[in-house]
Amino acid sequence: MGARTLADTIVRESDPDTSHEAAAVTAGTLRGVRLAVLELFDHIGGPGLSGSEVNALYEFNRPTSGWPKTAPDSPRKRAGELAAPTRGLLEVVGKQTGENGTPERIYALSAKGRKYLQDQTS
Numbered sequence: 001m002g003a004r005t006l007a008d009t010i011v012r013e014s015d016p017d018t019s020h021e022a023a024a025v026t027a028g029t030l031r032g033v034r035l036a037v038l039e040l041f042d043h044i045g046g047p048g049l050s051g052s053e054v055n056a057l058y059e060f061n062r063p064t065s066g067w068p069k070t071a072p073d074s075p076r077k078r079a080g081e082l083a084a085p086t087r088g089l090l091e092v093v094g095k096q097t098g099e100n101g102t103p104e105r106i107y108a109l110s111a112k113g114r115k116y117l118q119d120q121t122s
Contacts, residue, residue: 029068030078035120036067037078038089041109042117048093048106051076079107089113 040057041049049057058067058075083090083105090113094106109117 029070032068033070033074034078034082036062036065037075037082038109038113038117039065039067040075041090041107042114045109048108049079050096050098050106051079051104052098054079054107076104080105082113083107089116 037054037058040054040061044057054075055073058070059072061067062069079090081087083092088110090107091110092105093108095103096106098104
């Protein structure tokens with residue numbers, strides 16, 4: 001058995017072909033959104049961005065940046081994935097209470113994330 005792809009982790013082997021096709025598209029979009037979120041942090045910089053700020057800035061910049069269209073809350077979720085210890089491309093630098101009263105993390109681009117972006121453009 002070969003290496004599993006991201007699409008393989010989204011669907012079960014028993015799912016219909018249409019689910020496998022949709023998963024392949026979704027996997028490509030997820031990679032694109034993750035890279036776009038890293039680019040957002042690289043361009044905006046600063047001391048950090050909250051999850052809601054990531055969502056808002058992604059949507060604001062998407063039309064002129066060429067970033068993939070995605071669900072409104074997807075950029076925040078991708079930031080969380082990029083901050084996971086297994087990736088470490090973003091780091092959690094704080095927490096705050098969001099506009100809706102729930103806690104949210106503040107993320108910043110890590111040194112590893114900056115190097116990853118540099119490697120992508122070299």
